Amino acid sequence: MPANPVPTIESSCNFSLYLRRLLEAHxxxxxxxxxxxxxxxxxxxxxxxxxxxxxxxxxLFMSRLRQLRQAVMARLISRDLGGLAExxxxxxxxxxxxxxxxxRSLAVAHASLSHYGKPIGEESGRVQELIVxxxxxxxxxxxxxxxxxxxxxxxxxxxxxxxxxxxxxxEYFSQLGKQIIRFIHEQTPDGQVFRVDMRxxxxxxSGPLAMSFAALENYLLSQGRExxxxxxxxxxxxxGDADGLAELVRPFVYRKYLDYNAYGAMRDLHVQIRREVARxxxxxxxxxxPGGIREAEFIAQVFQxxxxxREKSLQLRSTRETLTRLAELRLLEPxxxxxxxxxxxxxxxxxxxxxxxxxxxxxxxxxxxENRAKIAGSMGFAGWQAFMDxxxxxxxxxxxxxxxxxFLPTESAVDHPLTPLWRDAGENGGTAAQLAALGYQDGNGVxxxxxxxxxxxxxxxxxxxxxxxxxxxxxxxxEVAATLPHxxxxxxxxxxxxxxxxxxxxxxxxxxxxxxxLQRLASLYASSSWVSNYLTRHPILLDELLDARxxxxxxxxxxxxxxxxxxxxxxxxxTEAKMDALRHFKHTQTxxxxxxxxxxxWTVEALSDELSRLADTVLEATLRHAWREMPxxxxxxxxxxxxxxxxxxxxxxxxxxxxxxxxxxxxxxPDAADLYSRLTRKLSTWLTSVTSAGxxxxxxxxxxxxxxxxxxxxxxxxxxxxxxxxxxxxxxxAMTRAxxxxxxxxxxxxxxxxxxxxxxxxxxxxxLRQEVLAMRQRMLESHPARExxxxxxxxxxxxxxxxxxxxxxxxxxxxxTLTRNAGNIALLAVAAEAGLIxxxxxxxxxxxxxxxxxxxxxxxxxxxxxxxxxxxxxxxxGQAQALWHAVLGK
Numbered sequence: 100m101p102a103n104p105v106p107t108i109e110s111s112c113n114f115s116l117y118l119r120r121l122l123e124a125h126x127x128x129x130x131x132x133x134x135x136x137x138x139x140x141x142x143x144x145x146x147x148x149x150x151x152x153x154x155x156x157x158x159l160f161m162s163r164l165r166q167l168r169q170a171v172m173a174r175l176i177s178r179d180l181g182g183l184a185e186x187x188x189x190x191x192x193x194x195x196x197x198x199x200x201x202x203r204s205l206a207v208a209h210a211s212l213s214h215y216g217k218p219i220g221e222e223s224g225r226v227q228e229l230i231v232x233x234x235x236x237x238x239x240x241x242x243x244x245x246x247x248x249x250x251x252x253x254x255x256x257x258x259x260x261x262x263x264x265x266x267x268x269x270e271y272f273s274q275l276g277k278q279i280i281r282f283i284h285e286q287t288p289d290g291q292v293f294r295v296d297m298r299x300x301x302x303x304x305s306g307p308l309a310m311s312f313a314a315l316e317n318y319l320l321s322q323g324r325e326x327x328x329x330x331x332x333x334x335x336x337x338x339g340d341a342d343g344l345a346e347l348v349r350p351f352v353y354r355k356y357l358d359y360n361a362y363g364a365m366r367d368l369h370v371q372i373r374r375e376v377a378r379x380x381x382x383x384x385x386x387x388x389p390g391g392i393r394e395a396e397f398i399a400q401v402f403q404x405x406x407x408x409r410e411k412s413l414q415l416r417s418t419r420e421t422l423t424r425l426a427e428l429r430l431l432e433p434x435x436x437x438x439x440x441x442x443x444x445x446x447x448x449x450x451x452x453x454x455x456x457x458x459x460x461x462x463x464x465x466x467x468x469e470n471r472a473k474i475a476g477s478m479g480f481a482g483w484q485a486f487m488d489x490x491x492x493x494x495x496x497x498x499x500x501x502x503x504x505x506f507l508p509t510e511s512a513v514d515h516p517l518t519p520l521w522r523d524a525g526e527n528g529g530t531a532a533q534l535a536a537l538g539y540q541d542g543n544g545v546x547x548x549x550x551x552x553x554x555x556x557x558x559x560x561x562x563x564x565x566x567x568x569x570x571x572x573x574x575x576x577x578e579v580a581a582t583l584p585h586x587x588x589x590x591x592x593x594x595x596x597x598x599x600x601x602x603x604x605x606x607x608x609x610x611x612x613x614x615x616x617l618q619r620l621a622s623l624y625a626s627s628s629w630v631s632n633y634l635t636r637h638p639i640l641l642d643e644l645l646d647a648r649x650x651x652x653x654x655x656x657x658x659x660x661x662x663x664x665x666x667x668x669x670x671x672x673x674t675e676a677k678m679d680a681l682r683h684f685k686h687t688q689t690x691x692x693x694x695x696x697x698x699x700x701w702t703v704e705a706l707s708d709e710l711s712r713l714a715d716t717v718l719e720a721t722l723r724h725a726w727r728e729m730p731x732x733x734x735x736x737x738x739x740x741x742x743x744x745x746x747x748x749x750x751x752x753x754x755x756x757x758x759x760x761x762x763x764x765x766x767x768x769p770d771a772a773d774l775y776s777r778l779t780r781k782l783s784t785w786l787t788s789v790t791s792a793g794x795x796x797x798x799x800x801x802x803x804x805x806x807x808x809x810x811x812x813x814x815x816x817x818x819x820x821x822x823x824x825x826x827x828x829x830x831x832x833a834m835t836r837a838x839x840x841x842x843x844x845x846x847x848x849x850x851x852x853x854x855x856x857x858x859x860x861x862x863x864x865x866x867l868r869q870e871v872l873a874m875r876q877r878m879l880e881s882h883p884a885r886e887x888x889x890x891x892x893x894x895x896x897x898x899x900x901x902x903x904x905x906x907x908x909x910x911x912x913x914x915x916t917l918t919r920n921a922g923n924i925a926l927l928a929v930a931a932e933a934g935l936i937x938x939x940x941x942x943x944x945x946x947x948x949x950x951x952x953x954x955x956x957x958x959x960x961x962x963x964x965x966x967x968x969x970x971x972x973x974x975x976x977g978q979a980q981a982l983w984h985a986v987l988g989k
Contacts, residue, residue, distance in 0.1 A: 108136070114476065139184065197233070252297075328352050329400055354408045412669065548594065576621065654692070731774065747760065831857055862912075
């Protein structure tokens, strides 16, 4: 606090005519202000300002409430203009005053209606409470200093009061609401507290003043409009049943899917505002004019409407908190958010200074030189022109970001040049020739496909709004597909996608809102049938095409795991929502990896590492949250672990690989075996159930002790005993590629020790050789060797894997380095350096193994299992067989 508050108060009076008049008319306010200027006006001080519990006479209450408002305004203006308060304090203090005024007014209103008794619900028989909802900036805790307050009155149930004079609940709560409005809104010799605006209630001015939960729900379901979703984002229950209200309203505001229709609705609202601004010549309005407060708010809120249903951390009321979260999620670039935020803070501070002048609800720049000088000075500028330069810079930044977020060709935009081709599909004889000229290989075939599409019932029965978006997409997609390899196939794949999403207006809106995504979409569909099928099955992933920086960003697994945990925690108690969140996460990361793969960012080996990290992350999160939902668990963290075998264990996962896993526990609790068995079944359900979001992973549990006939989960002790005394050689082969994946790290360490002990057992080389050969022969009987199948061919993937497994089991007792789960390529090098195999044959086998995996990966990207056989492939087969013969004989 300044040593002497008087200069601060006098300086503030120079910038605020309202403050000067207030202090001159009420000297006691000046004394209070001088004594307490050093501290914010908080809720406790508001509560202590008067004996509110005994101030129940309406006239006295209204007088005291207005005196409180004067005291709050005097200190707020002086602290703000004196540099003692930030924007946070200003908006939160005035919002707290409004909430305090509402709650105290409700208490006095109840007392004035005591002759009616208490309102009783006809279904519950319980006393009903009025829910006063703060909308707009009041709900967001961001009121400006001369703001009106938007209120809605809701009550839970219909019924009637229980007093000597009975009236219906709707009558009672309507009278209660009128009293609240009067206490706050009415002008008296002391002024008013806030102007009260009730127009945001259902049906607006023509609707009832108060409404039941049931009536509100019916209204939102049947008549709620898009702009009302925007308004309800900030709704806050200031009194009464906040949880009940949130449960009712949240599904109306936040959709379960990504709702890109919100763009069009908010754009229409903005156009109406711009039209009104132009009509009334309001360019100097810093709220509604270009680059104003409303545009900054729209940027934040459109992302909330689109994504808030899936990303619950966006279900916020504060504009600045939302912008901060958008930067954290990289939905907006941090640099863009910094510019928007700086402009928003500047504009809100300016808004307050405009209102400090004369306590008027204005956002318009002054025209008189005297007031302009006051505004420039209060904003810290030497003159009006310097102030305007800074203001215009901030407004340009906000406008630029607004237009980037809301970009869309307007209704008056010129049609795409190929629009006539689609419009006349199948009817114009030149269509086939035009398609051929564009680069399509079978113009007649593509023309027929377009004709079939245009005449299909699916197309003809689309809602009109969907068909307009669909019609806008086909011409540019015809053009883009024509520039890519295999245009006929590419367009056919894209048409399948469009047919799939044709009744989902939000997905069509996404593609029309962001035409730059069409090139990425077509490129992916041209590159891989697997990708096109995957995206068609999961069209929610279209969202990933929007931002190339995110799509092609190298995964930060700790950060991604933290985001997944946040999403799962936000859905506490909702198993279905958690399962969907896991699936959305897995599908999203898979799609990003495949896009990066097709862009040449990953080798096959590195890609498998990333897909394995993804599986590890998902399994860890699934285990943690499945355990939390166990009803009778005896500990917070389970003594339980997931062990990966096969491709998961060896970190060689592909896009569609299933997971070979087993489950271990180390818990002496008497109920442990039963509890962990139930946990295992729950995990299997969470992983393999097909929900609306698809499948998470297929899993294979047959590698557990005793296979399909064994227990689903084993104790560590039983597992160790089994591996030393009962396991078959092929089970020890499988252990060569096993690793701890998720769960209790101490169990993971114990497992690794058991694995090391088992793999380093001394074995008879000849007996081992015979058993490995016999096992390979059994596999050949069920999967005959073919040259076009690099996995099962002689000299192919399985032969090399068997070779490495034999070398580990035969020699790890003398060369423990072989027990490292380092992958077949690295272990071939270890064996060669130790002199166990020929160095040149080992090098060729390494090269062959890499080549096989590349061929296998490329084939699977295009849904093929057969490989084109050439001389290079036959050469590798021959070299791998030579190594096989050298180690295992014929």
